[in-house]
Amino acid sequence: MHSLPVFLRLDGRNVILLGDGDGADAKRRLLERAGAAIVGEDGHAALAIVAIEDEAAASAAVARLRGRGILVNAVDRPALCDFTLPAIVDRDPVLIAIGTGGASAGLAKALRQRFETLLPAGLGRLADALHRARPAIRARFPDSADRRRAIDAALDPGGALDPFGGRDDVVGWLQEAGASPPATTLRIMLRSDDPDDLTLAEARWLARADTVFHDPAVPAAILSRIRADATIIAGVDGPRPASGVTIVLDAAG
Structure with missing residues (x-):
């Protein structure tokens, strides 16, 4: 993993923006959308974006800012970047960020456009409903592992809160939610060493497993x-554990 993805709360915080032209204008709009206060080079900030066209001037600005301990993004110059800005799918409060580490902004954009067509416009309503119901969910499922499994099951395809099914009745789900599911053990026989050969169901089970025994x-x-x-x-x-989801993973023959 070349970078650690993080989501920064910039509302009211200073961010230095240097440069002009289309590149700087695009970054200005993005920062304003996030609520940042845009300041010049002499401002006090932890982050800076350099959108200067001239190579030498951009490199010099990056060096000055780094000398002050400021993390810098240099537009279209990945070798000079301490952080990169991803392509964003916004379903507030759900955010999906797609990054390539500066390798190809075009690829990140293409992926964003695909995700835009896949994700329901009302996805944020489900996130808000789950947030409001957190105390009730904790009361219904006091054990954290049981709580996670119940939410996983509800969000599964066809589940009571399937995010691709336009379902956001969290209160109704809680009223009908049954007891914690019994312990489950599944065996997955790999067909190859390529993770892309995992079926969607197999990938989903691995992503929700509590314990995995593997060859x-x-x-x-x-x-x-x-x-x-x-x-x-x-x-x-x-x-085998007495609770949760256990996977036994066999190597490809």
């Missing part, structure tokens, strides 16, 4: 698809 020959590219905080055990034998 030591399973490659890191496949293991990276497992939920980040899952328990991962090399070897396919051993006692």
Whole structure:
């Protein structure tokens, strides 16, 4: 992973913007949309965007700003960037950021356009409803693992809160939500070492697993698809957990 994706709250915070022309204007609109206060080079800020056309002038500005400990984005100059600005799909409060580390803004834009057509316009309403219901969800599912599994099941395709199904009745879901699901163990037989050969269902199970037993020959590219905080055990034998989702992952033959 070449960069750590983060979402910065810039409302009312200073950001230095240098340059003029279309590149600077585009970044100005983006910063204003995020609520940032745009200041000149002498301003106090933690971030700066340099949209200067001249190569030497841009490099000199980046050096001056870095000398003050400021993180810099240099437009169209990825080698000079401490951070990059992604293509954004906005379904407030849901934000999807697509970055290529400066390798190709065109590719990031193309991907953004695809996601724009896939994501429902009302997706933000579901996020807001889930946020408002957090106390009720915690009360209904006091155990954090049970709570996560219940939400995962509700958000699954065809689930009570399927985000692609236009469903946002969180209160109704809570009223009808059943007890915690029983322990589940699934075995996945890999067909190849390529993670793209995982079926959608297999990728979804790996992303929600609590415990994964895997053949030591399973490659890191496949293991990276497992939920980040899952328990991962090399070897396919051993006692199975009494709760949650357990996956047994066999290497390709």
